[in-house]
Every structure is written in structure tokens, then in C-alpha cells.
Amino acid sequence: MKYRIISLSVALFVSISVLAQQHSEQNHSKYVWPKDEQVKKKLDQWQDVKFGLLMHWGTYSQWGIVESWSLCPEDEGWCERRGPYANDWYGYKKAYENLQTTFNPTRFNPERWAEAAKTAGMKYMIFTTKHHDGFCMFDSKQTDYKITSSKSPFASNPRSNVTKEILGAFRNQGFMVGTYFSKPDWNVDSYWWPYFPPKDRNVSYDPKKYPELWKKYQDFTFNQIQELMTDYGKVDILWLDGGWVRPASTIDSTVSWQRTIPYSQDIDMARIAGMGRQKQPGLLVVDRTVSGEFENYVTPEQQIPDHYLPIPWETCLTMGDSWSYIPKENFKPARKLVQMLIDVVAKNGNLLLNIAPGPDGEWHEEAYVRLKEIGDWMQVNGESIYGTxxxxxxxxxxxxxxxxxxxxxxxxxxxxxxxxxxxxxxxxxxxxxxxxxxxxxxxxxxxxxxxxxxxxxxxxxxxxxxxxxxxxxxxxxxx
Missing domain, CATH: 2.60.40.1180 (Golgi alpha-mannosidase II)
Incomplete structure (x- = not known):
């Protein structure tokens, strides 16, 4: 059937990439379409499901603070420290890392999350296996800073390897599943080397001057991702955060935050992606904000592009105000969330909606209410979303x-x-x-x-x- 459509000016189409670049501070003209047939097939599948769940969860939920960022010695609003150690960075870092000894989410029940997400019409899920603070929500053999360590009270729980439990619960409901993983790790000496105290979010030494130390960090990162790609069942997406860890050749000086990256921090993405796809054929790799062959889709954060984008993309945004758990959250109305989903899909994107579990291992009850309300609309109208x-x-x-x-x-x-x-x-x-x-x-x-x-x-x-x-x-x- 043919439709006559109200005409759009040629100028609009010409301006799409420019406006999108300004909007998300990334030059999407550098997008590289995958050549691997299995990756292309997986990308098509992902583009059809449209609606996903992101979860930020870690020891920081106990303090009800921003995820990881209070450790970062930068003068930015999201890095603000609070509490008795606010004026002593070293004391604060020690107290923060000591949260490992009290993190005990005894109400952890990923099946309830998966069921609620399915009811809402979500079809894929990304879980934070490790944020910038370096605390592993999986049983990594590379560090003792993890939820399964004997230092952590939850380690005695038979479900202590929460990443494995969460991925399994969502796979059982038919979801595509992905692992969020932070490329920077502020807990290990090969990234924040104590000889040089950190000045900002970046590695605290020049990798060119200390190549053996940087190689140690590359191997540490590779080994952790290899664990996730080997021991946790089928994984569809490797979702990498911390875009300042990137080769100098990929730094875009037109983007404000990238101008502040002091060193080339080449983590060897070819090696990581090659291993990942050997273990998980067709794996989507999302090296966020690093345009090129290892960013299979782009991820504007807390914003929706102004216009249609002709490449695969996903808006990631919070259901409330915060990525991580805060005691009193301000959840967006279901009406607004549904309209955001419609807006995103009409512009060729997916919507990845974040909900943060609390220190007890449970969501705010209001989050379940929102998902039910979204699901009520999706049950009737989902055919206008999925596969369109x-x-x-x-x-x-x-x-x-x-x-x-x-x-x-x-x-x-x-x-x-x-x-x-x-x-x-x-x-x-x-x-x-x-x-x-x-x-x-x-x-x-x-x-x-x-x-x-x-x-x-x-x-x-x-x-x-x-x-x-x-x-x-x-x-x-x-x-």
C-alpha cells in the first residue's frame, strides 16, 4: 500500500547527523556497520525487540549515593562526597571499599524482576557486573573485591554470584541478556597506581612510560571479560562503559569531555571482541562513545535524539532521577515513559530503562507499579512497537x-x-x-x-x- 506523506525539506535530512552529534556529543557519521553475519543477525534481532531493562547495583546502594563517582577526585556535581569522610579522600575511599563487608541483599529475587520486566513488555536486559569502583557483582578470580568474597556477608548465600542468577532468570523468560562492564577500574593498582595519586577519572600514570603496568591492566580487564563470556551461559551483548579508556587516535577533540583525556588508554578492543565472539558467536559489542567497529550500536544517555537516526541506537535513561538506588526516588509517570518509548522507536531506536535495586536486593515497589502500567498499554499496542x-x-x-x-x-x-x-x-x-x-x-x-x-x-x-x-x-x- 502506498502513502502520500507530508513532505520534509531536504535541509532536515542534511541536518540530522549534525543535530544528533550536538545532542549526544558524538559524531555518528563514524559508525561502522558490522561485517560478521552472525553479528548482523543479532543486531537485527536486537533492533526488533525495542525495549530493555538496565540495572545499576553495587555496594554504593547502601549509602544511597551516586554509583562509583564519589570516589572520583574531580570537582563535578556527581562526584560530591558526603558523610564523615567527605573532607578526607583517602579515608572516604577506605570507608567506601569497606562497604563490601556489610553488603547483604537478603531479599534478592531476580525471578520477580524478570517477571515484572516481561509483564512490561521488555525483551532484553543489561546488568552492571562491575562499575568504575571495581566491585564485582560476579565471582571473578582476578580480585577479592567482589560479592562472592569471604569478606562479603552475602557470600554464604547460595545465590551470591548474582550476575549468574540474574542472567539465568532473564534468559528463562526469553530475554536477550547483556553484561555492563566498566573498562576503568578504580580499585586496582594497575589503573590507579598508588605511586601517583589519581587526579581525575583517568589512569593515574602515563601508559607509554610504564608499558608493563598498562599491559598488566589490559590482561586484568581481558581476563575478567573472558570470565563473563565463558562461565555465565549465553550472553548477547557486551556493554562497555568508561569511554575515556580509549586509544588516543579515537579521541574526538570536538567533544568537551574527550578533550580532557590526558593519555592514550588502549585496552585492545580487537583482542577483547575476538575472544568474546569466539566464546559467544554473534556477540554485540558496545564500546560506548568510541566510534568504530566495536560500537555496534550507539547509546545516547538520558536524552532522546531530536530526529530519526539511520544507524542502530539506544537511549538509556532512568525510570527515576538516579542510575543507582536512592531511598526516595522520583519515578516518571507511566504515561511519560510510554511516550518516550514511542518517540524513540519512531526515530529508529531502542529504549533501555534503568531501575536500581536497593541494598536489601529489592526494587522500590513503585517500580513494579510503573512496569505493570506500561505493560497494560503494551499488551494492547505492542504491535506498533515490536518488529516495526x-x-x-x-x-x-x-x-x-x-x-x-x-x-x-x-x-x-x-x-x-x-x-x-x-x-x-x-x-x-x-x-x-x-x-x-x-x-x-x-x-x-x-x-x-x-x-x-x-x-x-x-x-x-x-x-x-x-x-x-x-x-x-x-x-x-x-x-
Whole structure:
């Protein structure tokens, strides 16, 4: 079926990559499409599932503070230290690392998380196996700074290897699963070498001057990732954070934070990716913000690009205000979260939504409520999300467009004050033929429509308006 679409200026398409670069501080023109057939197949699968769960969890949840960053000796808001050791960095670091001895998440129940995420319509999951602080949420043989260490009270729990338990629980629900892993590690001497106290987030010495020490760090990182790729079942995605750990040749001086990287920190991604794909054929590698062959999809953080992007991408954002657990969280309404998902998918992206477990091993109950509310909408409208492709004009005013086969979905995103659909709605696209079936998902009643300029004017019966009142968005199906 052919559609006549309200025209977009050529200038808009020319400006897409420029605007996206400004928006996410990354030059997406350097994206490299994978050549490995198994990776391409996995990437296609990932692009079809659209909606995923990210979880930040570690010892920091006990203090209800930002994940890892309070250890970083930078004068930034997210690095602010609090508490009795705030004015003594060394004392603070010692107290922070001593959290290992009290971390005991006895309410840990990953099956409940997986069930709730499935109910919401999520289909993939990324878990933080290690953040920048270096604390391993898996049974690494490379360090004793881990949840399975005898220093940690939870080590005696039969489910102490929480990464293995979480990946297994989500795989059992049919999810694609991934491991978040931080390339920098602020706990090991081969990264923050005590001889040179750290000044910022970067390695504390020049790897060119001390190549043996840097090689030790490369091997440490490789060995930990090899453990994750070997001992934890099928893994679909290796999601690497800490983009300042990168070769000097990849530093983009047009990006503000990259200008501050003092050294080349080449972690040898070819070696890591080669091993990962030997262990896990088709593995998606996401070396965040390092454009090139090891960034299979790009990951704008806490923001949605302004326009359609023609490459694989994923917005990662928080359900509340924080990536990590805080006692009183401000969760976004389900209406807003659903509209964000629609917006992302219409622009060719996936949405990775973060929920942070607490020190007891449980989510805020409100997070479960939000997932249930999202799931209620997805049960009815999921066909406009999963396996669809974006369709021009992608996003226009309150409209978002996707397509699957010969079917077009036009999603109407109501404003805050709108609780019911207008009695008359004008879709800014027009079918190329007169015999089409036009309905709203959630009701089977065919709607009357007529051409109006470059679009169509649709009449929505009062019964339908009331039946669908209060929904986060309404999806018109044209088939």
C-alpha cells in the first residue's frame, strides 16, 4: 500500500547527523556497520525487540549515593562526597571499599524482576557486573573485591554470584541478556597506581612510560571479560562503559569531555571482541562513545535524539532521577515513559530503562507499579512497537509513525491535559487508495475518514473516546 506523506525539506535530512552529534556529543557519521553475519543477525534481532531493562547495583546502594563517582577526585556535581569522610579522600575511599563487608541483599529475587520486566513488555536486559569502583557483582578470580568474597556477608548465600542468577532468570523468560562492564577500574593498582595519586577519572600514570603496568591492566580487564563470556551461559551483548579508556587516535577533540583525556588508554578492543565472539558467536559489542567497529550500536544517555537516526541506537535513561538506588526516588509517570518509548522507536531506536535495586536486593515497589502500567498499554499496542520500522515523517508534532509489512501505525501522543481523543483527528499522512481499514488499537470498530489536504480527517465515535480515555497514547492502525 502506498502513502502520500507530508513532505520534509531536504535541509532536515542534511541536518540530522549534525543535530544528533550536538545532542549526544558524538559524531555518528563514524559508525561502522558490522561485517560478521552472525553479528548482523543479532543486531537485527536486537533492533526488533525495542525495549530493555538496565540495572545499576553495587555496594554504593547502601549509602544511597551516586554509583562509583564519589570516589572520583574531580570537582563535578556527581562526584560530591558526603558523610564523615567527605573532607578526607583517602579515608572516604577506605570507608567506601569497606562497604563490601556489610553488603547483604537478603531479599534478592531476580525471578520477580524478570517477571515484572516481561509483564512490561521488555525483551532484553543489561546488568552492571562491575562499575568504575571495581566491585564485582560476579565471582571473578582476578580480585577479592567482589560479592562472592569471604569478606562479603552475602557470600554464604547460595545465590551470591548474582550476575549468574540474574542472567539465568532473564534468559528463562526469553530475554536477550547483556553484561555492563566498566573498562576503568578504580580499585586496582594497575589503573590507579598508588605511586601517583589519581587526579581525575583517568589512569593515574602515563601508559607509554610504564608499558608493563598498562599491559598488566589490559590482561586484568581481558581476563575478567573472558570470565563473563565463558562461565555465565549465553550472553548477547557486551556493554562497555568508561569511554575515556580509549586509544588516543579515537579521541574526538570536538567533544568537551574527550578533550580532557590526558593519555592514550588502549585496552585492545580487537583482542577483547575476538575472544568474546569466539566464546559467544554473534556477540554485540558496545564500546560506548568510541566510534568504530566495536560500537555496534550507539547509546545516547538520558536524552532522546531530536530526529530519526539511520544507524542502530539506544537511549538509556532512568525510570527515576538516579542510575543507582536512592531511598526516595522520583519515578516518571507511566504515561511519560510510554511516550518516550514511542518517540524513540519512531526515530529508529531502542529504549533501555534503568531501575536500581536497593541494598536489601529489592526494587522500590513503585517500580513494579510503573512496569505493570506500561505493560497494560503494551499488551494492547505492542504491535506498533515490536518488529516495526520507522516511517517518514517519523515524528511530527504529536504524531509518531512506524510500519510493519503493509500496515502503518500512527501514534497520537496526548498533551498533559488531554485525557480523551478529540472527536475529530487529522492524520498528517494519507492512504494512496480508498479501500483501507482504519482502527484504533484496543477497539475493532472501523473509523470513518476522509481526505483533508495532504492528510486524512478521522471521526472518533464518542463510545471509542470514552473506552480509551486516560491512555498514555492512542495508536491508529491503517491496513
Amino acid at each position: 520500522k520507522p516511517m517518514a515523517p517519523y515524528r511530527q508534532n504529536q504524531w509518531a509513525f512506524t510500519t510493519s509489512g503493509k500496515t502503518v501505525y500512527a501514534s497520537y501522543l496526548p498533551a498533559e491535559t488531554e485525557t480523551t481523543l478529540p472527536a475529530t483527528v487529522t492524520l498528517p499522512i494519507a492512504p494512496g487508495q480508498s479501500k483501507v481499514n482504519l482502527t484504533i488499537l484496543g477497539t475493532k470498530q472501523p473509523l470513518k475518514w476522509k481526505k483533508a489536504g495532504n492528510g486524512v480527517e478521522v471521526t472518533v465515535p464518542e463510545k471509542v473516546r470514552q473506552q480509551l480515555a486516560g491512555k498514555p497514547a492512542w495508536v491508529f492502525k491503517i491496513s
